[in-house]
Amino acid sequence: MTRDIHILTEAELRRFVSVDETAIDIVAKAFASLAGGEVIMPPILSMDIPSEHGEVDVKTAYIPGFDGFAVKISPGFFNNPKIGLPSTNGLMILFSAKTGVVEAVLLDNGYLTDVRTAAAGGLAAKLMAPSVVDTAGVMGTGAQARLQIEAAHLVRPFKKVLVWGRDAEKARACASDIAARLGVEAVAETDPAQLVAESQLVVTTTPSAEAVLKADWLHPGLHITAMGSDQTGKNEIDPNVFPHLAAYVPDRISQCEILGELRSALAAGTVKTTEGLPELGQVVLDPSLGRKSDQDITLCDLTGTGAQDTAIATYAFAAATKAGAGVTVEA
Incomplete structure (x- = not known):
């Protein structure tokens, strides 16, 4: 049995997600859910690569009521600008919370992480x-x-x-x-x-x-x-x-x-x-x-937090697919 996996690039995701009041509200709701005590959020998997001034973090969370959950892989290699590369990168994978199958791969190059991180800062300033x-x-x-x-x-x-x-x-x-x-x-x-x-x-x-x-x-x-x-x-x-x-x-x-x-x-x-x-x-x-x-x-x-990642990934996926963006592959 085949199933569809949606693939979205950074350029496509940028059309639907930005640092705005909607992003701040999405992140606020994720934190409110986290405070409710029902979110399942394991500790961050973190790996340091000191020889390259690099690090890799893996974050995830299940938020009750959401159809899916995201697993985010986020490298940060801080020597990269010296060779013309960005210091951050990464992607998010969105899974069905009901079946565990992969629904989407968001090739955002760290963009969604940047947005949800900035949105959390905006929320902190607001409060x-x-x-x-x-x-x-x-x-x-x-x-x-x-x-x-x-x-x-x-x-x-x-x-x-x-x-x-x-x-x-x-x-x-x-x-x-x-x-x-x-x-x-x-x-x-x-x-x-x-x-x-x-x-x-x-x-x-x-x-x-x-x-x-x-x-x-x-x-x-x-x-x-x-x-x-x-x-x-x-x-x-x-x-x-x-x-x-x-x-x-x-x-x-x-x-x-x-x-x-x-x-x-x-x-x-x-x-x-x-x-x-x-x-x-x-x-x-x-x-x-x-x-x-x-x-x-x-x-x-x-x-x-992984809760922020699940929230922003879910929003981005819904907005992009509603507009018909991205490509679909059979797995």
């Missing part, structure tokens, strides 16, 4: 940033630096963006791209402390193993979204930041204890216990668990 953001800062100069700022701008339409990176030329290029895309003032900032001082919202998007945002730079009314630390050994946020926080919200406690900024804080002793910490899905359901005052200092720790 946790102060009500008015005049200036946003981004630390890092890659694709996520651009997309995170784009998503944040949807929910907090700031007028200015500051960009910091270890490579000043890349920071200037990133700022130029952001200015053209969003129509706001965007400039490269050489001093990361000054970037934080001027910003009400800061997003860290680096693969750094050493903190790029220091506790001494904090100020009332600051929200930080940290999304670069998604594997053991990474650390963007000074662990001494944690005692100053009015709210710390991880996307998934069990992941952030191993991969995120929470890992570094636990190791440093600036966080003693994870008991009582609200996850992002709980804040979706009850925003009072996040920011309570515009003067609060808050942090959202994003390591990326």
Whole structure:
């Protein structure tokens, strides 16, 4: 007995999925489902390839009520730009939740991961940033630096963006791209402390193993979204930041204890216990668990979840097939 498998390319998927309010809503619903306790989401399968400055993550989740579930394979090889290749890649495979058969192969080259990651950042800004953001800062100069700022701008339409990176030329290029895309003032900032001082919202998007945002730079009314630390050994946020926080919200406690900024804080002793910490899905359901005052200092720790992958893959597949996109092969 043969069955049809739909194959969709990145170019086709880009026609139907983008960093917009729909993507943020899709990701919000995935986190809300995760908070409900019925989602089946195993730990991330992660493999480090230090000789090539590379890593590979495999994520998946089953969400009750969904017809399918996605398995996402996501390599990140951070030396690639030196040879003219993107640092991230990957694909998603969508399976039937009823039979387990393959329904679709989404050859997105990491695009859907980029969108759902940026959407989670937009959701974090929507729930946790102060009500008015005049200036946003981004630390890092890659694709996520651009997309995170784009998503944040949807929910907090700031007028200015500051960009910091270890490579000043890349920071200037990133700022130029952001200015053209969003129509706001965007400039490269050489001093990361000054970037934080001027910003009400800061997003860290680096693969750094050493903190790029220091506790001494904090100020009332600051929200930080940290999304670069998604594997053991990474650390963007000074662990001494944690005692100053009015709210710390991880996307998934069990992941952030191993991969995120929470890992570094636990190791440093600036966080003693994870008991009582609200996850992002709980804040979706009850925003009072996040920011309570515009003067609060808050942090959202994003390591990326399989629930996001299943949600965005399901949406992308439905939208593309409804429009007749892609090709079908018999298996």
